[in-house]
Amino acid sequence: xxxxxxxxxERTFDQCATLxxxxxxxxxxxWKQEHPGGRVIGYFPVYAPSEIIHAAGMLPVALHGxxxxxxxxxxxxxxxxxxxxxxxxxxxxxxxxxxxxxDGLLFSTICDSARNLAFVIKRNQPGMYVDFLHLPHNPNGxxxxxxxxxxxxxxxxxxxxxxxxTISDEALRNSIAVFNENRNLLRxxxxxxxxxxxxxxxxxLYVLMRAGNFVPVETHNEWLRGVLEELPGRxxxxxxxxxxxxxxxxxxxxxxxxxxxxxEAGCTIADDDFILGRRWFNADVPVAGDPLMNLAESYQDRxxxxxxxxDNRNPRHKQLVEKVRQAKAQAVVFLTAKFCEPxxxxxVLFKRELEAAKIPHLPLEFEEKAYTFDRFRMEVxxxxxxxxxx
Amino acid sequence: xxxxxxxxxxxxxxxxxxxxxxxxxxxxxxxxxxxxxxxxSLMISGNCIELLEAFDVLPLYPEVNALQLAxxxxxxxxxxxxxxxxxxxxxxxxxxxxxxxxxxxxxxxxGKLPVAALALCNFVGCNVYTKWFEHIAEFQKSxxxxxxxxxxxxxxxxxxDVAYVVRQLHDLVKQxxxxxxxxxxxDRFREAVRNSARVEELWSRIxxxxxxxxxxxxxxxxxxxxxxxxxxxxxxxxxxxxxxxALKEYEQMVERGQGPxxxxxxxVVLEGPPPYPFFRTFRDMFAKWGACTVASTYSxxxxxxxFGFRHDPQEPFEAIALHMIENNVTNRNYLQRYDQIRxxxxxxxxxxxxxxxxxxxxxxxxxxxxMRDYFTxxxxxxxxxxxxxxxxxxxxxxAQIKNRMDAFFESLGHAPARTAAQLSAGKAGSGIPMxxxxxxxxxxxx
Numbered sequence: 088x089x090x091x092x093x094x095x096x097e098r099t100f101d102q103c104a105t106l107x108x109x110x111x112x113x114x115x116x117x118w119k120q121e122h123p124g125g126r127v128i129g130y131f132p133v134y135a136p137s138e139i140i141h142a143a144g145m146l147p148v149a150l151h152g153x154x155x156x157x158x159x160x161x162x163x164x165x166x167x168x169x170x171x172x173x174x175x176x177x178x179x180x181x182x183x184x185x186x187x188x189x190d191g192l193l194f195s196t197i198c199d200s201a202r203n204l205a206f207v208i209k210r211n212q213p214g215m216y217v218d219f220l221h222l223p224h225n226p227n228g229x230x231x232x233x234x235x236x237x238x239x240x241x242x243x244x245x246x247x248x249x250x251x252x253t254i255s256d257e258a259l260r261n262s263i264a265v266f267n268e269n270r271n272l273l274r275x276x277x278x279x280x281x282x283x284x285x286x287x288x289x290x291x292l293y294v295l296m297r298a299g300n301f302v303p304v305e306t307h308n309e310w311l312r313g314v315l316e317e318l319p320g321r322x323x324x325x326x327x328x329x330x331x332x333x334x335x336x337x338x339x340x341x342x343x344x345x346x347x348x349x350x351e352a353g354c355t356i357a358d359d360d361f362i363l364g365r366r367w368f369n370a371d372v373p374v375a376g377d378p379l380m381n382l383a384e385s386y387q388d389r390x391x392x393x394x395x396x397x398d399n400r401n402p403r404h405k406q407l408v409e410k411v412r413q414a415k416a417q418a419v420v421f422l423t424a425k426f427c428e429p430x431x432x433x434x435v436l437f438k439r440e441l442e443a444a445k446i447p448h449l450p451l452e453f454e455e456k457a458y459t460f461d462r463f464r465m466e467v468x469x470x471x472x473x474x475x476x477x
Numbered sequence: 478x479x480x481x482x483x484x485x486x487x488x489x490x491x492x493x494x495x496x497x498x499x500x501x502x503x504x505x506x507x508x509x510x511x512x513x514x515x516x517x518s519l520m521i522s523g524n525c526i527e528l529l530e531a532f533d534v535l536p537l538y539p540e541v542n543a544l545q546l547a548x549x550x551x552x553x554x555x556x557x558x559x560x561x562x563x564x565x566x567x568x569x570x571x572x573x574x575x576x577x578x579x580x581x582x583x584x585x586x587x588g589k590l591p592v593a594a595l596a597l598c599n600f601v602g603c604n605v606y607t608k609w610f611e612h613i614a615e616f617q618k619s620x621x622x623x624x625x626x627x628x629x630x631x632x633x634x635x636x637x638d639v640a641y642v643v644r645q646l647h648d649l650v651k652q653x654x655x656x657x658x659x660x661x662x663x664d665r666f667r668e669a670v671r672n673s674a675r676v677e678e679l680w681s682r683i684x685x686x687x688x689x690x691x692x693x694x695x696x697x698x699x700x701x702x703x704x705x706x707x708x709x710x711x712x713x714x715x716x717x718x719x720x721x722x723a724l725k726e727y728e729q730m731v732e733r734g735q736g737p738x739x740x741x742x743x744x745v746v747l748e749g750p751p752p753y754p755f756f757r758t759f760r761d762m763f764a765k766w767g768a769c770t771v772a773s774t775y776s777x778x779x780x781x782x783x784f785g786f787r788h789d790p791q792e793p794f795e796a797i798a799l800h801m802i803e804n805n806v807t808n809r810n811y812l813q814r815y816d817q818i819r820x821x822x823x824x825x826x827x828x829x830x831x832x833x834x835x836x837x838x839x840x841x842x843x844x845x846x847x848m849r850d851y852f853t854x855x856x857x858x859x860x861x862x863x864x865x866x867x868x869x870x871x872x873x874x875x876a877q878i879k880n881r882m883d884a885f886f887e888s889l890g891h892a893p894a895r896t897a898a899q900l901s902a903g904k905a906g907s908g909i910p911m912x913x914x915x916x917x918x919x920x921x922x923x
Contacts, residue, residue, distance in 0.1 A: 169836050198604050199603060199839040200839045202810075202811075204843070206810050224625040225645060234625075399623060428604070432608035434563055436612065
């Protein structure tokens with residue numbers, strides 16, 4: 088696998104982009120070949136405790152739908168109208184044996200459609216370990232720390248059964264450290280992109296980050312370190328553009344070409360919520376002490392805000408405005424997946440808060456399978472011009 | 478077959494429930510004016526009315542507001558108001574109708590509704606509720622209590638699941654003490670739980686009466702009428718009285734061999750919420766065919782009692798936790814719902830299953846195509862799949878639904894020997910079981 092994805096800075100981004108579109112999961116297949124008996128656990132967005140999977144000696148794989156690469160033959164009939172694309176494409180991946188590389192699938196409490204999907208897949212994939220994690224929604228007090236630690240213990244029980252090996256606290260601490268490093272590297276890349284967007288385009292950052300879904304975290308860390316080393320030497324010209332924050336793409340992902348179109352149409356993306364699960368914590372998960380409690384407490388107290396996690400201590404509409412200020416952005420573009428109920432609901436309070444703060448915004452709706460972007464380009468260009476020449 | 482059969486659908490209990498619900502709305506109006514008693518908004522599923530009763534707090538159910546608006550054909554205006562505010566056409570219209578009505582001051586009964594002294598989101602399965610209650614709290618400036626209920630992802634709840642909910646319930650008690658200025662009274666709480674247990678026993682017996690042939694009532698349309706008192710008055714002696722009257726009325730009907738129709742020609746199980754804006758129209762489509770619902774999942778949204786669960790006054794907090802986690806359809810996983818429906822078809826001896834997909838509610842509807850696949854292909858149960866909405870009148874195609882219903886009952890009347898035999902006898906129920914006796918067992922979580 089190292090040969091197939093040997094690090095070469097200038098080719099990295101294109102290699103990553105190619106990897107994302109390959110529904111045969113070549114890097115996962117390669118990992119299985121290199122690790123006879125090795126187990127792979129796929130997880131549906133937004134967040135899963137990858138550290139636990141990693142500590143079990145398994146490969147965590149973040150699934151993000153099928154883009155425009157899959158024609159639905161089975162999933163439409165099972166999920167019908169008014170259901171988002173990623174739910175259907177994930178079921179289609181399963182029912183067309185494309186997830187056969189996975190030894191288990193994890194889902195969590197993000198929305199009603201995804202929850203039902205977990206159990207529909209369970210029925211249609213007999214023999215596969217399919218589980219559902221209840222990630223808590225009450226951040227007040229310590230009850231949810233204890234609960235989530237117990238939920239993680241339940242997961243560990245199943246993973247131990249699957250792998251036949253015990254997961255030690257030491258292994259968990261090591262995994263926490265290596266994922267902390269991954270998140271740190273990504274944070275540094277996000278800061279670099281925020282400060283020097285002409286030297287690191289968002290589509291490049293995006294494919295680099297998302298490729299980490301399919302490779303061991305240690306490999307991903309190498310790539311990220313390599314890119315960070317090379318970036319200061321890169322050049323690029325600043326353009327007339329507006330700085331925007333993207334909100335709403337935390338689960339189903341917009342087509343890569345849509346991100347490119349937004350940049351071409353005059354947006355400098357200063358911050359975003361793409362693949363949010365890879366950057367779930369805004370500070371390191373403590374390594375010393377009880378690892379499961381550290382992960383549980385971090386979920387409650389060190390997570391980024393998200394439409395799929397309730398936290399009335401610091402409402403997400405306030406945090407979006409704060410994010411815009413931190414990013415020195417002029418506007419917000421909502422890239423909301425069609426039928427994404429959490430994002431659609433949150434838009435109401437986001438909109439109200441942005442209007443009160445006099446921050447302009449543009450709501451756009453996409454589907455992962457979209458492949459023509461003329462309308463998007465026109466809407467974005469019109470929005471950009473209205474801000475550049477107002 | 479008569480094309481015009483319509484029943485009055487009225488009995489003593491329908492009148493009684495109407496009076497009780499009117500009285501509840503009057504109390505809410507009074508609370509809105511005087512602030513007393515305080516009202517707490519909460520969700521129907523796994524509602525902890527027993528704790529509110531112990532504090533003399535009024536329950537305020539946003540869902541009941543929404544359904545009342547829809548059934549009175551008043552839901553479109555507030556839905557449009559909400560869409561103006563930024564809610565998407567694809568958002569749950571229950572939420573839109575409730576929020577739109579709140580913003581515009583529209584109430585279903587015409588009286589005032591109080592501002593919730595507490596928005597209590599007893600998050601039971603439905604993620605939309607976390608948003609709904611965040612918005613209620615935001616727009617009304619009400620404090621929000623997010624009571625996080627672990628989804629039933631295993632066969633039964635773990636000790637950790639129960640302990641988590643119980644700890645939160647104790648936090649809730651402290652908050653209710655602050656709101657009411659009253660000290661928590663364990664004896665009153667136990668008494669409320671005891672009332673609930675009695676109501677649950679009566680309700681469960683009513684649920685089992687629909688196994689009779691004919692069923693004395695429709696376990697979808699009539700059950701919905703009974704659900705109001707079940708959620709508002711369950712922990713109160715008046716709830717006990719109401720369900721005693723209801724059970725007696727239905728037992729007398731059984732003795733007389735009476736049901737909602739002159740002749741019960743089909744027995745069906747219904748999955749999914751009703752199209753409230755066209756409730757009567759929808760009911761008439763069943764009446765036309767003499768089709769009686771003998772069991773429904775929607776009537777177990779607030780609690781699943783027909784399989785034995787009762788609140789235990791000896792362990793009242795744990796009982797509430799178990800009600801929330803395990804004993805309501807919305808917090809049970811999708812395959813457990815398949816199993817619940819399978820039991821209904823088998824044990825209530827139904828001829829077929831009708832799945833009503835509602836656009837608003839993905840909790841109910843996401844995956845119902847797979848459900849249909851399971852019931853038709855694996856169990857061989859005649860199944861009809863319909864689509865409309867629970868709240869938004871723009872998604873009800875009367876002609877299309879009627880055509881599909883007609884075709885379904887037409888084929889049900891002709892195809893299986895059992896049904897034909899029953900039809901000739903004018904009654905359902907004496908023939909060959911349609912469901913394989915050894916049904917494929919559902920795979921449940923490890």
